[in-house]
Amino acid sequence: MIFVISPAKALDFDTPVPVEQHSHSDHLDDSAALVDILRELSPAEVAALMRLSDPLAALNVARYASWARPFDAANARPAVFAFNGDVYDGLAARSLSEADLAWAQAHLRILSGLYGILRPLDLMQAYRLEMGTRLPTARGRNLYAFWGDTQTRALNRLLDAERAAGGTAVLVNLASGEYFKSVKPARLAGRVVTPVFEDWKDGRYRIISFYAKRARGLMSRFAIRNRVEEVEELTAFADEGYAFAPEASDADTLVFRRRAEAGAFAHREAARDTR
Numbered sequence: 001m002i003f004v005i006s007p008a009k010a011l012d013f014d015t016p017v018p019v020e021q022h023s024h025s026d027h028l029d030d031s032a033a034l035v036d037i038l039r040e041l042s043p044a045e046v047a048a049l050m051r052l053s054d055p056l057a058a059l060n061v062a063r064y065a066s067w068a069r070p071f072d073a074a075n076a077r078p079a080v081f082a083f084n085g086d087v088y089d090g091l092a093a094r095s096l097s098e099a100d101l102a103w104a105q106a107h108l109r110i111l112s113g114l115y116g117i118l119r120p121l122d123l124m125q126a127y128r129l130e131m132g133t134r135l136p137t138a139r140g141r142n143l144y145a146f147w148g149d150t151q152t153r154a155l156n157r158l159l160d161a162e163r164a165a166g167g168t169a170v171l172v173n174l175a176s177g178e179y180f181k182s183v184k185p186a187r188l189a190g191r192v193v194t195p196v197f198e199d200w201k202d203g204r205y206r207i208i209s210f211y212a213k214r215a216r217g218l219m220s221r222f223a224i225r226n227r228v229e230e231v232e233e234l235t236a237f238a239d240e241g242y243a244f245a246p247e248a249s250d251a252d253t254l255v256f257r258r259r260a261e262a263g264a265f266a267h268r269e270a271a272r273d274t275r
Contacts, residue, residue, distance in 0.1 A: 001229050002158045003108045003172045005220055006179040006213075007118075008085025011126050017073075017081045018094050019101065022123050024071060027116035027150060034114055034129070034146070037137060038064045050133060060128045071123040079110055080120035086210050087174075090217025093120065096224060104224045109155070111179040116147050117154050132178045144182050152184045159190040168229055174216040193231055193252050195219055197242060200259040205248075215242060215256070 025031065041049065047057035068075070080093040080101075096104065101120060110118040113129035129135070131143050139146045155171060163169040169190035173180050185192050197215035198205040218239045228234060234254055235244040241258045248255040 001107060001168045001170045001172060001223075001231075002155065002162065003220055003223055004155070004175045004180070004183075005087055005091075005108065005110055005216060006175045007079075007110055007112050008083040008088055009128065009130070010084040011082055012084035013077060013082060013126055015081075017077050019078070019081075019098070019121075020073075021098075021101070021121055022073065022078050023105070023119055023121045025115050025118055025122045025124070026154065028069065028071075030146075030150065031115050032069070034135070034137070035064055035067045037135065038129070049135065050128065050130065052128070056128070063126050063128070067125050067127070071125065073123075076123035076125045078121040079112075079115075079118040079124045080104070082124055082126070083110070086213035087217040087220075090214040090219075091221050092217075096221070100224050103227060104220075108220060108224065109158070111151065111175050111182060113143050113147075117151055130178070131182050147182050148184050151182055152187050155183060156187075156189045159188065163190070168231070170231055172223070172231075172234070174220055176213075191231075191252065193234070193254060195234065195237075195254045195256060198245075198248075198255060198257045200257070205257050211258075215240070218242075 041061070043054065043057045043061045046052065046061055047054055050057070052060070080088070080091070093101070104120045108120055110120070111131065112118050113131040113133060114127045115122070115124055118124060129143070134142045136142070137146045159169040159171065171188060171190055171192050173192055173194040195216070197207065197212045199208045199211050201208065219234070219237050222228070222237050222239060223234070226233065237244065237256060241260045242256040243258070245255045245257045248257070
């Protein structure tokens with residue numbers, strides 16, 4: 001079973017990394033090709049392309065300029081400790097054990113606009129490039145065209161390996177719609193299961209974005225800590241008040257609902273570093 005999550009806009013390159021282990025992305029040549037394109041853009045062009053403020057555009061132009069290989073512990077950090085947003089608050093990677101991280105390294109993947117697919121311990125340098133960015137390349141008019149085949153092939157290799165090892169060839173989609181659009185589900189060599197997280201608000205259950213993001217991280221952590229290998233095991237997820245709702249679910253969409261006041265589980269959005 002393979003799990004995919006989205007990256008985060010916010011980054012943390014200041015807090016010390018708690019582990020020495022790291023790996024390298026399989027797609028750094030592709031990343032370098034994108035950086036070469038981005039380096040040709042002025043701060044004003046980056047601001048317009050990504051809808052950024054002038055200071056954020058200047059910051060990211062500087063990031064593209066300084067992006068360089070080889071990656072090492074001095075100029076990069078493992079992805080799971082670099083991203084800093086709602087999903088990663090829920091995942092709480094710093095409290096995972098060495099054995100947990102090893103399992104995550106085999107089963108968890110992060111979809112990325114610049115790096116394609118990252119394992120948790122793959123080194124990355126700071127960047128801003130959302131998957132929905134309409135950046136023209138030789139492969140097409142946007143990043144979906146650039147990454148779609150590459151990501152799908154990489155995920156198929158993982159699913160094939162799961163099957164060959166006697167595991168379940170299932171991809172659990174915990175990514176956002178923006179990022180999962182970069183994969184071609186019809187060409188995946190396995191079943192796709194999508195958990196959905198809903199909170200009670202204004203008299204009905206609905207998806208509330210930042211709670212759903214955190215819940216995706218919580219479920220990723222649940223899968224890692226419990227070494228989840230079967231879809232049915234996911235239905236036991238009950239962190240922070242969520243419970244499986246079989247009446248709202250089907251075979252490939254697992255709905256989890258929480259009726260408690262959402263504010264009881266809120267975390268402060270104002271504390272986010274949106275850089």
